[in-house]
Amino acid sequence: MNRLWKEFSKGLWKDLPPFKLVLGLCPVLAVTNTADNGLGMGIAVVFVLTLSNLVVSLIRSIIPPKVRIVCFIAISASLVVAVELLMQAYAYPLYQQLGIFVPLIVVNCIILGRAEAFAFKNPPLLAIADGLGMGIGFTMSLTFLGGLRELLGKGQLFGADVTWQGFEPLGFMVEAPGAFVSLGVLLAIMNFAENVQRRRKGLKAVEGPTHDCGSCGGCSSASNC
Amino acid sequence: MKEMIKMMVVLSLICGLSGVTLAALKEQTASTIEEQVLTFVQAPAIESVLSAHDNNPIKDRKKFDFEGKTITVFPAIKDGALISIAFETFGKGYGGNIGVMVGFSMASGTLSGIGITTMKETPGLGTRVAGHGYTTQFKDHSIDSVKLKKQGGDIEAVAGATISSTGTVNAVQSAVSIFNTLKPQFTDGWS
């Protein structure tokens, strides 16, 4: 039980994707122009990530190590197709909003990364806990970033006006430049908070998480990153 | 060699299983997806070409056969009587097919309006056929002789977008010929 909680909760803060593990940046930047879109994308990722972790973990003994990446890709791609179908059937406006980023969940490093780094080596229950935790952490981050950008860029939150009269929205926040800058500044703030904590413990300040390709499934040349 | 065989078997097993599962899921969701697409993609065009009604045209849609093709027809019903119908046809445009939703009023046998549903035209000129000025020419137009001016009719083409204008008119003409053939079936369809 303890172990289960540990694997679940690490995704919520310690290894929070995409802030602590800098993985899966494309959807993070692309669909966070509103909080709604961020939340919708996050839920789709939770679904795919948890199930792909479960399936990979269940059949990990029969997957030949040589072709494991292709197997992971096939499994996650099938789950993504399932998500596409379900979204078209029950959340069509969201499906239209997210556009090509729904099929692109399949190349999201988080899915392959967790399959390779965790699910392939651990039993199903732990794999589910890991997938759920990581997925929920990802969803929280996306919703937060989406909310921030929507608030500053449109003066709204989940589509409702929340700012005072005379608030002038910063239009660029909902466009591409705002996405890059706000994610960069958020990462810097997280690093700063971590460094303050480290100093209090008497440790030296460190540079924040560099781009971590080591946990990226398809990446066999992590040293080049 | 044994390893190769194992790899092949595992891979094809995974692909086969997911294929079957997905096909089943597709089967399950097909009708819901169709409804969703109609509601979110075509509904605006349908609403704009149908006259006032008190039913849900998408819920009440019916399929008809015409020369081997299936046509989905959306009815506008008011107080139990069929007022007008709409269905989609396609004409050749500059960058691909232009989808046109064509509405007919049942009583007078005139066009009740047209709306552009899909097109891949050159941004700028070609897309102007979707504009109000062009499509309103078709409203209450008689179904005989829907032609551009240069073909001897009275529809003004969008300047500089001849191909798109012709494509739209061709789509309307094919809709008219379908309407003429299937009119009795349409009349009986919702009574």
Next chain:
Amino acid sequence: MQEFFVLFIGAMFVNNIVLAQYLGNCPFIGTSKESGVAVGMGGAVVFVAVMAAAITWLVQRHVLVPFELGYLQTLVFILVIASLVQFVEMFLKKMVPPLYKSLGIFLPLITTNCAVMGIALICQREEFGLMKTVMFAFASGLGFMIALVLLAGIRERLAVRRLPIAMRGTPIGLVMAGLMSLAFFAFKGMI
């Protein structure tokens, strides 16, 4: 001709695949620390993107559409791209060792580069022909390479500057990418 030129410039600058369409950001941030690495990665992306777009186009038109398997697009595309990358790697290793030396180490990274899959998907959604697909993929790949090499140049300079420790590495890279994206916004007026 003019149409192709507009498509080319549009894909390379105006709708730059990284800075305006948000695709391929992981390698964009990950491999932009040295300009040598950036050029290699960019070259590999151009090469694979063109081949992948052409092959997925053929698969879509001649396999998926005739057999009504459109819903399996995602699954089939990613498998095609993954095996293509494997195949290209083996081919280059055997046949063109010099090219393998400069691009080889980047090839495995490309399977999970969403720019490649994204380009293939965009071509399908826009319903380009084969010629246009190849052009679009080539221009988008070049756009990726330009953005990557420019960012690498900036980050090489930044590496020797004094920065708040929390800003070093990825955060400043992202902020710089944001400023570049703002600069690329100026191209919007071109088309």
